[in-house]
Amino acid sequence: MIQTWAMIVDSYRELNARKLFWITMALSALVTLVIACLGIGPKGITFLVWAFPIEALGTILNSNTLEPAAFYKIIFITFGFSIWLTWAAMILALISTANIIPDFISGGAIDLTLSKPIGRLRLFITKFCTSLLFVALQVGVFTVLAFFVIGIRGGAWSWGLFWAVPLVVLVFSYLYSVSALVGMITRSGMAALLVTGLVWVAIFVVNLAEAGILLNLRTQYDISVTLHGSEIEKRQKELAAIESDPNAPLPQEAKPAASDEVKAGAKPAWAGMDELNAADPAAQRAKRVERLKREIEEFEKSKAGVEGTAADLHQYHAIAFAVKTILPKTGETTELLGRVLFEGNEFDGVQDSMEEERAGPGGRGGRGGIPVGAVRVSQREVGREVRKEIESRSVWWVAGTSGAFMLTMLASACVIFVRRDF
Amino acid sequence: MTTLSAAAAHNEFAIDLAKVDKTYASAWRKKGVHALRDATMRVRRGEVFGLLGPNGAGKSTLVKILMTVISPTRCEGRVLGKPVGNRDALRRIGYLPEHHKFPDYLTGRQVLDFYGAMSKVPRADLLKRAPELLDLVGLGRWAGTSVRSYSKGMRQRLGIAQSLINDPELVLLDEPTDGVDPVGRRDIREILMEQKRRGKTVFLNSHLLSELEMVCDRVAIMVQGRVTAQGTLDELTAADRRYEIEVAGDGEIDARLGVALPEIKARGDAGAWGRLADGEPVGCAQGLVVVGTTEATKVQTIIDGARAAGLVIRGVRAVRPSLEDLFMKAVMDPITGRELGPGAADESPAPRGGRNNR
Numbered sequence: 069m070i071q072t073w074a075m076i077v078d079s080y081r082e083l084n085a086r087k088l089f090w091i092t093m094a095l096s097a098l099v100t101l102v103i104a105c106l107g108i109g110p111k112g113i114t115f116l117v118w119a120f121p122i123e124a125l126g127t128i129l130n131s132n133t134l135e136p137a138a139f140y141k142i143i144f145i146t147f148g149f150s151i152w153l154t155w156a157a158m159i160l161a162l163i164s165t166a167n168i169i170p171d172f173i174s175g176g177a178i179d180l181t182l183s184k185p186i187g188r189l190r191l192f193i194t195k196f197c198t199s200l201l202f203v204a205l206q207v208g209v210f211t212v213l214a215f216f217v218i219g220i221r222g223g224a225w226s227w228g229l230f231w232a233v234p235l236v237v238l239v240f241s242y243l244y245s246v247s248a249l250v251g252m253i254t255r256s257g258m259a260a261l262l263v264t265g266l267v268w269v270a271i272f273v274v275n276l277a278e279a280g281i282l283l284n285l286r287t288q289y290d291i292s293v294t295l296h297g298s299e300i301e302k303r304q305k306e307l308a309a310i311e312s313d314p315n316a317p318l319p320q321e322a323k324p325a326a327s328d329e330v331k332a333g334a335k336p337a338w339a340g341m342d343e344l345n346a347a348d349p350a351a352q353r354a355k356r357v358e359r360l361k362r363e364i365e366e367f368e369k370s371k372a373g374v375e376g377t378a379a380d381l382h383q384y385h386a387i388a389f390a391v392k393t394i395l396p397k398t399g400e401t402t403e404l405l406g407r408v409l410f411e412g413n414e415f416d417g418v419q420d421s422m423e424e425e426r427a428g429p430g431g432r433g434g435r436g437g438i439p440v441g442a443v444r445v446s447q448r449e450v451g452r453e454v455r456k457e458i459e460s461r462s463v464w465w466v467a468g469t470s471g472a473f474m475l476t477m478l479a480s481a482c483v484i485f486v487r488r489d490f
Numbered sequence: 491m492t493t494l495s496a497a498a499a500h501n502e503f504a505i506d507l508a509k510v511d512k513t514y515a516s517a518w519r520k521k522g523v524h525a526l527r528d529a530t531m532r533v534r535r536g537e538v539f540g541l542l543g544p545n546g547a548g549k550s551t552l553v554k555i556l557m558t559v560i561s562p563t564r565c566e567g568r569v570l571g572k573p574v575g576n577r578d579a580l581r582r583i584g585y586l587p588e589h590h591k592f593p594d595y596l597t598g599r600q601v602l603d604f605y606g607a608m609s610k611v612p613r614a615d616l617l618k619r620a621p622e623l624l625d626l627v628g629l630g631r632w633a634g635t636s637v638r639s640y641s642k643g644m645r646q647r648l649g650i651a652q653s654l655i656n657d658p659e660l661v662l663l664d665e666p667t668d669g670v671d672p673v674g675r676r677d678i679r680e681i682l683m684e685q686k687r688r689g690k691t692v693f694l695n696s697h698l699l700s701e702l703e704m705v706c707d708r709v710a711i712m713v714q715g716r717v718t719a720q721g722t723l724d725e726l727t728a729a730d731r732r733y734e735i736e737v738a739g740d741g742e743i744d745a746r747l748g749v750a751l752p753e754i755k756a757r758g759d760a761g762a763w764g765r766l767a768d769g770e771p772v773g774c775a776q777g778l779v780v781v782g783t784t785e786a787t788k789v790q791t792i793i794d795g796a797r798a799a800g801l802v803i804r805g806v807r808a809v810r811p812s813l814e815d816l817f818m819k820a821v822m823d824p825i826t827g828r829e830l831g832p833g834a835a836d837e838s839p840a841p842r843g844g845r846n847n848r
Contacts, residue, residue: 078593085595122779176591180652183557183585184608185577487562489514 071186072194079198081431088164092157094205099152100213104221108139137224141221141409144214144229153207154402161203161240162247162264167257168199169481174255178490179468190489192485196248196478203240207233228408235405240395243268245477252481271395278388279458286385287453289378292440296371299443300364307360310353395490396470404463495798504660505533505556505692507574512560512715513550525551526562527715535659538682538692540702542714543571544821549695550588553664557585565719570660581610582657586649590663594638599631601637602655609656616655626681628674640698642669650678654685661685662693666836667701670744679705688692688707703813710787711820718820723813730811732821735779735788739801743777750799752782756778766791836838 077303106115112126131137158254172178172195181191211232219225246267250258437444512526526548534703543549554560560574565574572579581709586722590602594727611619624633627647640648644667653661663682667675682692682705696702702709712719719726737743747754753764754774764772771782772792779796781789785807793803811819823830 070607070610070613074604078596078604081595081600082593088739170594174591176589179554179557179559179587180585180590180592180605181608183580183583183603185580185610186608187577235699374698401531453785 073186075198076201079195079201082201083164085435086164088160089202089205092160092164092207094180095211096152096157096206096210100210100217103140103143103148103214104217106140106143107221108134108136113139115188135222135224137218137222138216140214140222141229145406145409147223148214149236149405150233150399150402153232154239154398155212157206157210158203158240158243161206161241162261163324165199165202165244166247166264167249167263169251169262170255170257171251173485173488173490175490182490188486192252192482193478196244196481199244199248200237204233204237206427207236213280215362220375225416226409229405229462231408232405235401238471239396239398241402242398242401242474245474245481249481249484250476252484261451268398271398274392274395275397275399278385278392278453282381282385282388282458284450286378286381287450287457288438288440288445289374289381291449291453292374292443293371293378295443295445296367296374296441300367300371303364303367307364309337310357310360314353366427367442372489374441390421393465393469394473396473397466398470400458400461400466404466407463409457492519501571502534503532503568504535505531505539505567505569505693507531507552507565508555509564509566510552510555510562511564512548512555513563513576513771525715526555526696529712529715529717531717531720533691533693533709535691538686538694540706540709541693541695541712542697542699542702542709542817547712548715548752549712550664553662553693553695554587556662557583557587557797559587562665581656582659584653584656584661585821586653586661586663586666590645590649592637592648592652593784594636594646597634597636597678598624598640598651599633601648606650606795611656612846615657619657621657622726623654626654626830627651627753628677640673643671643674647674647678650681652844654681655710658689660693662695664695664730665697666694667696675701696800699813699817709813719816723816726816728784730815731782731784732784732809733781733783733797734805734807734809735781735789735792735803737801737807739777739799743801745799746799747774747779747796751782751795754792 105116107116108129108131109119110131111119112122112130113120131139134142172181182188206389212228214232215226215229243264247260247264250263251257254260437446438450439445504779508530510526510531511524512527513522514522515522520595529548529552531541531552541549541552551560555565556569558580562574567574569576570579570582593604596604599620602623603616606616606620607613621630621633621738624630627650629644629647629651632644637645637648646666647708650663650666653663661682661724667678668681670678679701682694685692692705694702694706706723708720709726710717710721711726712718737747739746753766766772766783766788768788770788773780779792781792783789789806796803821830822828
């Protein structure tokens with residue numbers, strides 16, 4: 069315990085001597101101060117006494133759509149944690165800590181440490197853990213400040229906010245494990261920093277490909293397949309009804325099925341055909357049968373194409389998902405904080421508004437969504453399905469697989485450290 | 491060896507190493523670099539022991555093996571009665587590596603606190619011992635100053651203090667006087683002698699032969715990964731200790747001496763050494779008679795004979811080779827007369843597994 073404590077104190081002194089640590093700390097305080105100056109009223113967001121001049125923002129974000137506490141939580145999660153702590157402060161932390169392992173194993177320094185009565189494995193793991201102190205202190209201070217801002221300005225004391233400390237430290241540990249391994253192999257802080265940066269970019273690209281592109285497309289095509297199916301089913305039912313009783317009046321025209329918004333606004337090309345053919349019921353029936361058959365054929369043809377693409381997208385997505393499973397999930401780990409902080413429907417009002425805004429006119433049904441095959445798919449529904457799938461991924465999958473990556477990197481560094489002659 | 495005698499041996503020797511081998515694997519060569527080969531060495535408790543040898547002889551490798559910085563390919567032996575690398579033994583050892591580097595964000599005092607804690611020294615002992623040691627090495631005034639601003643000599647003094655922070659039974663110092671001025675060297679010598687007086691064992695690895703000669707009870711010479719000689723200076727120089735008698739007179743002095751003392755042969759011919767009655771070698775060249783003995787009585791016959799032959803004795807002196815002579819003799823190839831190169835004399839295939847990355 070004496071040794072562990074000595075290493076913790078030493079790590080603190082090491083950080084204390086780095087200007088970047090204090091610069092990051094000061095910036096964290098500044099970010100909190102800026103957020104504390106923000107406010108939310110009936111007309112929208114304010115900064116001290118000034119209202120934001122963007123009308124659209126005021127429509128979405130105001131005290132009617134969002135409680136002040138939820139507003140501050142969103143701001144802290146979106147800007148404080150997701151942008152500042154997990155991007156900007158993380159980059160500064162990686163720069164600041166990249167040299168810790170190379171310095172630790174440099175000639176003259178490591179000889180002294182290894183000559184002490186402490187096992188190499190314990191020594192390295194303790195050094196790794198104490199190196200996380202940089203981020204732990206940064207996020208700790210930031211969280212305490214955020215806790216008071218939400219409490220005082222928002223009127224809610226969110227203890228769940230303190231989950232940010234282990235979550236952000238966990239995210240940093242994913243990346244720092246790469247830095248530690250590369251630093252151990254190359255003994256160079258610069259190489260450690262560059263490779264960690266590349267790995268981070270790779271994580272970002274894989275995440276973008278999986279969740280941002282492939283999952284989106286796959287969901288669009290899946291919905292499209294379902295819509296094709298329901299279109300075909302409707303027409304088949306109609307056709308069966310016409311053919312079963314030739315004397316019965318024609319059933320009501322089948323409308324093209326689509327997701328909720330599209331249904332409301334889509335105007336089929338054959339609308340009004342009933343009136344045009346009213347004079348001759350037999351001819352009308354025959355034409356109707358012929359058209360239904362043709363439409364069924366067209367939908368089946370289109371469905372086959374969409375199904376083929378959907379199958380391909382499922383395959384590509386599975387590959388991207390497998391790659392993503394191996395890699396650490398920095399973004400999704402940070403988003404776990406949102407799951408802890410937002411309970412019930414606290415966030416639903418604004419989320420719906422934001423989704424509608426994001427989905428655009430098509431999303432509201434104005435122009436019928438995105439055309440996929442012979443149907444149009446609502447962007448809003450796609451977004452909802454994608455979000456549902458991402459949120460269905462368990463905490464264990466997010467943190468467990470990322471933790472496994474981190475442990476693999478750390479174990480590799482440990483093996484090298486334990487076996488190396490210095 | 492019985493259990494009792496083995497225990498006695500463990501108690502007698504602070505370091506008792508046998509058959510230490512170290513081969514560094516190379517990624518680019520099939521054969522590894524053999525740094526140590528069958529190195530065997532014993533250091534008694536309470537003595538000051540010096541390890542010397544040319545660059546690349548394997549001295550630092552041997553010390554690093556003792557301190558677990560490097561793992562041996564093979565090693566038999568014990569340190570402070572425990573197997574090499576035992577943590578209990580490490581706790582009782584103080585170590586100052588060559589070219590040591592202290593974190594420059596720490597002050598002198600913080601360095602001692604950190605390394606003391608890493609040696610598991612209780613906090614209460616550290617509070618008492620750290621200022622004492624800083625005063626001892628002359629850094630009391632600089633205790634609160636960052637190591638960043640220390641000179642090389644000051645860092646070396648701090649290194650000595652660090653090596654003593656756990657009040658060790660065995661202190662291993664690799665080039666302790668490197669970069670230290672003459673006053674500092676004298677101070678360090680005094681510190682080491684004080685350790686010896688307190689019954690501690692001091693192991694020195696240094697190139698400064700004169701320093702070692704002043705403080706060491708015993709030395710070992712390491713050449714090309716092997717310990718080629720070890721013992722007290724007297725033991726190691728016994729073979730080369732001699733008396734030299736300077737003789738003057740008219741005519742062929744060597745011939746006149748040969749007539750007066752038939753056992754004396756003229757030198758210059760390797761096989762021309764004569765022998766005294768007790769077997770000591772004796773020879774002469776240009777009026778200088780050399781007698782291979784350490785006993786003054788043995789040279790009286792020569793002096794008497796020379797004087798009887800009418801020769802004048804101009805001087806008699808006992809000659810003992812210095813550590814430098816001993817060192818130079820050890821590091822020279824007896825056949826070529828050139829200095830032996832670094833590393834072990836041959837190379838062998840790198841072993842599989844183990845810590846072998848240099």
